[in-house]
Amino acid sequence: MTSLPNREPGAPRLGLVIDLDTCVGCHACAVACKQWNDGGHMAPLTDTDAYGAGPDGVWFNRIHSFEAGSEQGGCGSRTTNFPRSCLHCEQPACVTVCPTGASYKRAEDGIVLVNEDLCIGCKLCSWACPYGAREFDQDVGVMKKCTLCIDRIHNETLAESERVPACVMVCPTSARHFGDLADPSSAVSKLVAERGGYDLMPELGYEPTNKYLPPRPRPTLALDERVTRDSANDDLPLHGLLKWADRILAR
Amino acid sequence: MHPAFSIIFFTSAAGAGYGLLALLGLLAPLGLLPASPLFGLAALALALGLVVAGLLSSLAHLGRPERAWRALSQWRSSWLSREGVAAVATFLPAGVFAIAWIVLATGDEGSGSGVAGVAGWITAAMAAVTVYCTAMIYASLKPIRQWANPWVPRTYLALSLMTGALLLNALLGAAGQAAGWSSLLALASVALAWSVKEGHWRHCATTRPVSTAETATGLGHIGRVRLLDAPHSEDNYLLKEMGFRVGRRHAARLRFITRLAAFALPAALSLGALVAGPGALSGTLALLAAAAAALGVIAERWLFFAEAKHTVTLFYGAGET
Amino acid sequence: MAKIDDVGGQRARGFAFTQGFQRRSGPAAPEDARGWLDRYQSPREDIDPSPTVSDTVKYTTCYMCACRCGIKVHIKDGQLRFIEGNKDHPVNHGVICAKGSAGIMTQNSPAKLRKPLLRTGERGTGEFREIEWDEALTILTERLGKIRDSDPSKLAFFTGRDQSQSLTGFWAAQFGTPNFAAHGGFCSVNMAAAGMYTLGGSFWEFGEPDWDHTRYLLLFGVAEDHDSNPIKIGLSKMKARGAKIVSVNPIKTGYSAIADEWVGIRPGSDGLFVFALIHELLRADRIDAEYLVRYTNAPWLVIQDPGAPDDGLFARDADGAPLAWDAVEQRAVPATQAGIRPALVGAVTLPDGRRAVPSFHLLAERYLDPQHAPEAVAERCGVPADTIRRIAAEMAHLAFQETLTIEQPWTDWAGRRHERMVGRPIAMHAMRGISAHSNGFHTCRAIHILQILLGTIDVPGGWRYKSPYPRPAPPGPKPAGKRGETGPGKAIHGMPLGYPMGPEDLLVGEDGQPLRIDKAFSWDAPLSVHGLMHMVVANAWEGDPYRVDTLFMYMANMAWNSSMNTSETMRMLSDKDPDTGEHRIPFIVYCDAYASEMVAYADLVLADTTYLERWDCISLLDRPIGSAHGPGDSIRQPVLTPDRDVRPFQDVLIELGARLGLPAFVREDGSPRYPGGYPDYMTNHERKPGIGPLAGWRGADGKDAGKGAPNPDQLDRYVRNGCFWHFELPPEQHYFKHANQAYLETATRMGFLDKPEPVILQLYVEPLQKFRLAARGHGAVVPPADKRQRVETYFDPLPFWYPPLEEEGLDEGAFPLHAVTQRPMPMYHSWGSQNAWLRQILARNSLYIARSTAEQLGLADGDWAWVTSPTGRIRVPVQLMDGVEAGTVWTWNAIGKRSGAWNLSTDAPEGTKGFLLNHLISELLPERNGYRHSNADPVTGQAAWYDLRVRVEKAPPKERAETMPRFPAQAMPPGVEPPPAILRTGAVFRPTSRRTRA
Numbered sequence A: 001m002t003s004l005p006n007r008e009p010g011a012p013r014l015g016l017v018i019d020l021d022t023c024v025g026c027h028a029c030a031v032a033c034k035q036w037n038d039g040g041h042m043a044p045l046t047d048t049d050a051y052g053a054g055p056d057g058v059w060f061n062r063i064h065s066f067e068a069g070s071e072q073g074g075c076g077s078r079t080t081n082f083p084r085s086c087l088h089c090e091q092p093a094c095v096t097v098c099p100t101g102a103s104y105k106r107a108e109d110g111i112v113l114v115n116e117d118l119c120i121g122c123k124l125c126s127w128a129c130p131y132g133a134r135e136f137d138q139d140v141g142v143m144k145k146c147t148l149c150i151d152r153i154h155n156e157t158l159a160e161s162e163r164v165p166a167c168v169m170v171c172p173t174s175a176r177h178f179g180d181l182a183d184p185s186s187a188v189s190k191l192v193a194e195r196g197g198y199d200l201m202p203e204l205g206y207e208p209t210n211k212y213l214p215p216r217p218r219p220t221l222a223l224d225e226r227v228t229r230d231s232a233n234d235d236l237p238l239h240g241l242l243k244w245a246d247r248i249l250a251r
Numbered sequence B: 001m002h003p004a005f006s007i008i009f010f011t012s013a014a015g016a017g018y019g020l021l022a023l024l025g026l027l028a029p030l031g032l033l034p035a036s037p038l039f040g041l042a043a044l045a046l047a048l049g050l051v052v053a054g055l056l057s058s059l060a061h062l063g064r065p066e067r068a069w070r071a072l073s074q075w076r077s078s079w080l081s082r083e084g085v086a087a088v089a090t091f092l093p094a095g096v097f098a099i100a101w102i103v104l105a106t107g108d109e110g111s112g113s114g115v116a117g118v119a120g121w122i123t124a125a126m127a128a129v130t131v132y133c134t135a136m137i138y139a140s141l142k143p144i145r146q147w148a149n150p151w152v153p154r155t156y157l158a159l160s161l162m163t164g165a166l167l168l169n170a171l172l173g174a175a176g177q178a179a180g181w182s183s184l185l186a187l188a189s190v191a192l193a194w195s196v197k198e199g200h201w202r203h204c205a206t207t208r209p210v211s212t213a214e215t216a217t218g219l220g221h222i223g224r225v226r227l228l229d230a231p232h233s234e235d236n237y238l239l240k241e242m243g244f245r246v247g248r249r250h251a252a253r254l255r256f257i258t259r260l261a262a263f264a265l266p267a268a269l270s271l272g273a274l275v276a277g278p279g280a281l282s283g284t285l286a287l288l289a290a291a292a293a294a295l296g297v298i299a300e301r302w303l304f305f306a307e308a309k310h311t312v313t314l315f316y317g318a319g320e321t
Numbered sequence C: 001m002a003k004i005d006d007v008g009g010q011r012a013r014g015f016a017f018t019q020g021f022q023r024r025s026g027p028a029a030p031e032d033a034r035g036w037l038d039r040y041q042s043p044r045e046d047i048d049p050s051p052t053v054s055d056t057v058k059y060t061t062c063y064m065c066a067c068r069c070g071i072k073v074h075i076k077d078g079q080l081r082f083i084e085g086n087k088d089h090p091v092n093h094g095v096i097c098a099k100g101s102a103g104i105m106t107q108n109s110p111a112k113l114r115k116p117l118l119r120t121g122e123r124g125t126g127e128f129r130e131i132e133w134d135e136a137l138t139i140l141t142e143r144l145g146k147i148r149d150s151d152p153s154k155l156a157f158f159t160g161r162d163q164s165q166s167l168t169g170f171w172a173a174q175f176g177t178p179n180f181a182a183h184g185g186f187c188s189v190n191m192a193a194a195g196m197y198t199l200g201g202s203f204w205e206f207g208e209p210d211w212d213h214t215r216y217l218l219l220f221g222v223a224e225d226h227d228s229n230p231i232k233i234g235l236s237k238m239k240a241r242g243a244k245i246v247s248v249n250p251i252k253t254g255y256s257a258i259a260d261e262w263v264g265i266r267p268g269s270d271g272l273f274v275f276a277l278i279h280e281l282l283r284a285d286r287i288d289a290e291y292l293v294r295y296t297n298a299p300w301l302v303i304q305d306p307g308a309p310d311d312g313l314f315a316r317d318a319d320g321a322p323l324a325w326d327a328v329e330q331r332a333v334p335a336t337q338a339g340i341r342p343a344l345v346g347a348v349t350l351p352d353g354r355r356a357v358p359s360f361h362l363l364a365e366r367y368l369d370p371q372h373a374p375e376a377v378a379e380r381c382g383v384p385a386d387t388i389r390r391i392a393a394e395m396a397h398l399a400f401q402e403t404l405t406i407e408q409p410w411t412d413w414a415g416r417r418h419e420r421m422v423g424r425p426i427a428m429h430a431m432r433g434i435s436a437h438s439n440g441f442h443t444c445r446a447i448h449i450l451q452i453l454l455g456t457i458d459v460p461g462g463w464r465y466k467s468p469y470p471r472p473a474p475p476g477p478k479p480a481g482k483r484g485e486t487g488p489g490k491a492i493h494g495m496p497l498g499y500p501m502g503p504e505d506l507l508v509g510e511d512g513q514p515l516r517i518d519k520a521f522s523w524d525a526p527l528s529v530h531g532l533m534h535m536v537v538a539n540a541w542e543g544d545p546y547r548v549d550t551l552f553m554y555m556a557n558m559a560w561n562s563s564m565n566t567s568e569t570m571r572m573l574s575d576k577d578p579d580t581g582e583h584r585i586p587f588i589v590y591c592d593a594y595a596s597e598m599v600a601y602a603d604l605v606l607a608d609t610t611y612l613e614r615w616d617c618i619s620l621l622d623r624p625i626g627s628a629h630g631p632g633d634s635i636r637q638p639v640l641t642p643d644r645d646v647r648p649f650q651d652v653l654i655e656l657g658a659r660l661g662l663p664a665f666v667r668e669d670g671s672p673r674y675p676g677g678y679p680d681y682m683t684n685h686e687r688k689p690g691i692g693p694l695a696g697w698r699g700a701d702g703k704d705a706g707k708g709a710p711n712p713d714q715l716d717r718y719v720r721n722g723c724f725w726h727f728e729l730p731p732e733q734h735y736f737k738h739a740n741q742a743y744l745e746t747a748t749r750m751g752f753l754d755k756p757e758p759v760i761l762q763l764y765v766e767p768l769q770k771f772r773l774a775a776r777g778h779g780a781v782v783p784p785a786d787k788r789q790r791v792e793t794y795f796d797p798l799p800f801w802y803p804p805l806e807e808e809g810l811d812e813g814a815f816p817l818h819a820v821t822q823r824p825m826p827m828y829h830s831w832g833s834q835n836a837w838l839r840q841i842l843a844r845n846s847l848y849i850a851r852s853t854a855e856q857l858g859l860a861d862g863d864w865a866w867v868t869s870p871t872g873r874i875r876v877p878v879q880l881m882d883g884v885e886a887g888t889v890w891t892w893n894a895i896g897k898r899s900g901a902w903n904l905s906t907d908a909p910e911g912t913k914g915f916l917l918n919h920l921i922s923e924l925l926p927e928r929n930g931y932r933h934s935n936a937d938p939v940t941g942q943a944a945w946y947d948l949r950v951r952v953e954k955a956p957p958k959e960r961a962e963t964m965p966r967f968p969a970q971a972m973p974p975g976v977e978p979p980p981a982i983l984r985t986g987a988v989f990r991p992t993s994r995r996t997r998a
């Protein structure tokens, strides 16, 4: 139902933490998401004009790439790959605008879902989501979205270690983390605290659950003094060779 | 935002219908309207016809129109739901008003005028509420700053009043009963709506967007953020629905059309009608004013959508919205 | 009461009005007056959180690219439901990439071939009729039988992205043609050859950084690589440890984007950068001299006797053992002996009175020269001198102040025990950014030398061999197919590809003319150890060095993205001799699984299975999946049964071998030796006694590893183990494999090495000098006069830098920009575009230009431009970016498609907005002294894709927004149906189908 639930104290707040420092933009998470969910809770993620001029389809996770800081020139700019999926907001207007009750936020874990059987396809929730996390399935006429892989994370037929979203499971660089962001002692919360995880568009007040970890500052390494010392009046090449002449080394 | 015709038609037609309905409800009990059942029937048919056509058109926008009834359920949080409830609810007093006014009040020495008065005023209030709800559907959407501001309900209400007043004036003219006050009302409502719409445009032009590509990505601390590559090389739902971009020249042209057709012409024509006094001329002028406004409001509504920039476009290369 | 009428038939996902509401998702709504209202308003979704994923799970090996990850395939009701990574697999440890995840859609591709095809229309049109397999095999047997009985080399058998080269190469040898190679020649032979001749291993698949320990990675020209998932896993491990990643690459995307430092180098100039690093390290004496003495040929004495036939060769004793100068005893001693104290510099006098110097002396002298100083190269390679010096200083600091020690005793080749393993935590990796240049062999060697000088080969934190490597540098086998070894009806003994040790190993005629159609192992490219696949079509068309009768190809889209000069190649493939009216390449046989561009040019098409429908073998005899932790190999097993009349190519090849009576494919009585097809071959074929395609579970009881008798249960054991075999080496064998006694013994026992002798790293590559001496007229096999200068120049036993060959005589003003391509991570060459999901990610490509450069050219985002090279012209859309070296433009590789191919609609963006850079690249260099050499590295024949120079001009605005050139659409073969518009693939897995509107 469209009004937001009263969250029980101590209820988990499940979500993702995405590390922009390590994401190489490989799209593995996007395709794994497509694959899992195409046959999952919101099946199918319909594709239209699949082999034609305007291929399009329902995806719950899409990977952008940005260049930031180009005013510092090609070297100073930072290329950042940027996965974008539902952030499972605490104040999700996508839910409250929904006229039918199809959109709802679960009290028990904070996941925002669409009940397809109620959805009238008015698209208003997609207008209300600042992050573009809602996907209209034209073929079925209803709205679909990231389920946080609800049919994986609580799936008792899967091994414990596999109860993570598909996108997290496949990420080859481990740039995606899944966990309880309400629990300050969870691995994801610690990561957020350590790395300065942040919200997207905090100014809009949606209070996203998912957090992004910023690109790390570049490291400064110690330098070897023999290399850095002034080379202008350096040894002549021959002298250069002589330095190995007296070295006794055993094979 | 993609300017979907079904929605443009819905908001402008239903707006005009509710405007007219509200005026009928307000003015009939005051005895300001012709007491002919034919007029009542025609006026109410027009008002309710516009409302119904608008609402039907809005269904066309739905992916699953057969489930539209479900939209009435979430009035506690959703403006769209409230709008649906209000729209449906308005039919109740409107029905009572219609019967009271056309059948009872105009029939037997106004025996129903008391009922018509109460029902009419409730209808007027409900119509206003409905239009307000419609506006709030948009005004409650924070990702679109051109919408999420108080000028939007003002505009919707004022334009609804204006189109209602112009229609009423035209109806009176067609009935050969054009009255000075109705032309004056039309003129005043045009003036109000124009100034409100200018206020909306000024608001959009002068306020700074709060969300930028930098806040959307959180990468602003590095510097200016530019899209390098979108996730998919062809357009997707988000871009088709929310990535609509209108050319600057095209927008300027449409604004001009809006100003001319929605405001300048109706104002001039209404003034003409006022000056001309009762008669065929003023009736024609009032009709033309309403027709011009219809065109103008459609242009205004088209721009309302087309110029609205959704924050999702920040992820697709828009620097600001 | 509201009736929910549109959810009838829902079972598992139906609504539970009351229970569902309270049990699962309800707000803490009290049963107050509002409760009933809530329930009325908001039916709750009753989610089944535990649906069963599948009813059948099968493990196999991915082939959405050549990385060979292990996958776990879920099947439900006979349909593919989900493909995930195999968590136990040594390659991918459970992760899977975008391509791998999209396997379902490749399996569902509407471009799958359905039956063998015989051409009916003109070549290139794509008009065919379907034929039966028996007819196809009869046609082939007759044609090939005739060839074999007259001149087997009239068959050119080239197998592009082949992962069964040990079978295909063997088959070619059995047939008797030397004309065999796979894709290596246009891919990465520079890396393979430079590595094998220097280290006995290589970046390209035979080595990997010590991802768990390294603290500094220099990544040269890598966008994706064959080790797709392993590199990503490795980079994330480095990130997690806070190690530094430096990417040397003109383009800052992907790995370069997450690198801690991006060195935006000018294409083709890496050698200069690396020599400057070497210069700095030598100057500061920050090199690991002990490592050099122990593990390399640095102290080996090089004869200095200009004009002599052995000038520049190693001084050797009577037994042929190389000599070093013992600095204590002041005499020449056998260099490979333990305990000697060899000098690294200084001229000495050999017993025969001649002068010699340690090879390190030559090396140091060369790179200490001021021409290699950072200041001297900064301008040309586009890297500031300060940056070069800082990188050298960072590496020197880590290598020499922060050595990495693993408390693990080990014993070296001479039996000396070492208490711990000490390493220098600097690793390097390089691929096609180095490889795909005509100076790539020497540049790659330069990188290896940098690694060796720092002492980071197979040490903790360094670059490590993937077992079964190292092999001797270079490994033993030489290319087979010399004159006398070939002839009518004769099989060749040995494999067509190998490692020449000197001119005598070349495949050339008396006059020095090439014996192979691709001119591999000729004076044009003596160390072309992977062949020159990119030259086959052009040479066969030209009849240079001779004409062939049949061109037989497998898994190579030569009519499109794997050819240089694609438009010309398409013409040559269909060209006819005006005199005879016959095709200049008389007969083309091609095996593909999908309706690719190449299919249209074949006379006979063999329709292959998909990777989920067949047995395959990723063998130690070919490109295995070993890692630094131990050797491994893997198989594919059929997970699905084909719904078409297709046959696995390997089965077809084995049957063809039997029909032709090739000795290894028939028994004495002439009956087929492997009637069970490829699985039979995989199990029972022995290349040498005890050595077969698969190394795991050998021996009758399955207890042997590496070597052992065939085991009839072998495939079953593989299947039970997730379709791979991995032998985990004990920790004492994890490093110093080239000199680690225990490892060398293991490797010998398993058949990787002939003898447990150390592999000595070759700073100075003597075989190169042998070619050079031949160019000076020494020896029995010498280059023709017109090739001598070329051989003399490029066969330098120490690496050097020269400008890419294409730049020789180029008007730089007319072609000021470098143009290169990158692999897109979610696409594999040409074949990803038939995948409905992957093509949504990338259905068109643009030319990326540095913002500053574009501004000078008057180009804005989305403009169209003409790109002109010395040989061609294309029209492309343009995209601006910051992270690219200003003199470089680039695009994603192989996104552009010929219209009609892959069963895409003819207006698909791949055809109208996508493009290939290949139209601009020539397979031949401009004429010089009446001859056009291959546009390739002069040492290895590696195709020089990235030497391309272009100019970019804005297209007139009135021109169509469409890429050029375009070709008439190719027809889809019979049986290949028009594709569906809407895909509701996963809908079948919903509990009810009521959800989908008709």
Ligand SMILES: Nc1nc2c(c(=O)[nH]1)N[C@H]1C(S)=C(S)[C@@H](COP(=O)(O)OP(=O)(O)OC[C@H]3O[C@@H](n4cnc5c(=O)[nH]c(N)nc54)[C@H](O)[C@@H]3O)O[C@H]1N2
Residues within 6 Å of the ligand: C160, C161, C183, C186, C187, C188, C554, C555, C556, C557, C558, C561, C562, C563, C591, C592, C593, C594, C595, C596, C597, C598, C608, C609, C610, C611, C649, C821, C822, C828, C829, C830, C831, C893, C894, C917, C918, C945
């Ligand atoms: N401009 C430019 N050109 C390049 C490169 C570059 O970097 N830039 N890179 C070069 C390099 S390194 C390479 S390796 C080549 C690669 O180029 P190609 O070797 O041509 O590789 P692909 O396009 O991957 O596919 C070859 C064919 O294999 C077919 N195939 C796929 N799966 C199967 C199967 O299971 N069975 C059969 N029988 N066939 C199958 C595909 O349908 C396709 O037709 O491209 C080269 N071309």
Ligand SMILES: Nc1nc2c(c(=O)[nH]1)N[C@H]1C(S)=C(S)[C@@H](COP(=O)(O)OP(=O)(O)OC[C@H]3O[C@@H](n4cnc5c(=O)[nH]c(N)nc54)[C@H](O)[C@@H]3O)O[C@H]1N2
Residues within 6 Å of the ligand: C065, C066, C187, C188, C220, C221, C222, C223, C224, C225, C226, C227, C228, C248, C249, C250, C251, C265, C266, C267, C268, C269, C270, C430, C431, C432, C433, C434, C437, C820, C821, C822, C823, C824, C825, C826, C827, C828, C829, C946
């Ligand atoms: N996803 C995916 N993976 C693949 C493939 C695929 O098609 N798709 N193809 C497979 C094949 S066949 C191969 S050969 C491998 C190749 O894998 P890579 O070696 O990663 O090949 P490329 O994508 O060509 O990347 C070469 C990189 O070198 C850079 N470069 C170009 N010129 C220079 C130069 O002069 N100096 C330096 N330092 N850098 C330069 C380019 O910018 C680019 O980033 O990938 C394999 N893996």
Ligand code: SF4
Residues within 6 Å of the ligand: A022, A023, A024, A025, A026, A027, A028, A029, A030, A063, A081, A083, A170, A171, A172, A173, A174, A175, A176
């Ligand atoms: S899988 Fe990981 S690295 Fe790849 S795009 Fe997704 S988050 Fe980035």
Ligand code: SF4
Residues within 6 Å of the ligand: A085, A086, A087, A088, A089, A092, A093, A094, A095, A112, A128, A129, A130, A131, A132, A133, A134, A145, A206
């Ligand atoms: S990201 Fe969008 S769809 Fe997801 S919860 Fe927030 S507002 Fe709703």
Ligand code: SF4
Residues within 6 Å of the ligand: A097, A098, A099, A100, A101, A102, A103, A114, A118, A119, A120, A121, A122, A123, A124, A125, A126, A142, A143
């Ligand atoms: S589209 Fe569906 S889920 Fe979204 S607001 Fe409308 S009814 Fe609710």
Ligand code: SF4
Residues within 6 Å of the ligand: A032, A033, A034, A036, A037, A060, A061, A085, A086, A145, A146, A147, A148, A149, A165, A166, A167, A168
């Ligand atoms: S959590 Fe699941 S549904 Fe959401 S983006 Fe990841 S894979 Fe897709």
Ligand code: SF4
Residues within 6 Å of the ligand: C062, C063, C064, C065, C066, C067, C068, C069, C092, C095, C096, C097, C098, C099, C100, C101, C228, C229
């Ligand atoms: S890298 Fe991807 S496509 Fe290649 S084998 Fe591994 S999972 Fe398959």
Ligand SMILES: [Mo]
Residues within 6 Å of the ligand: C183, C186, C187, C188
């Ligand atoms: Mo390759």
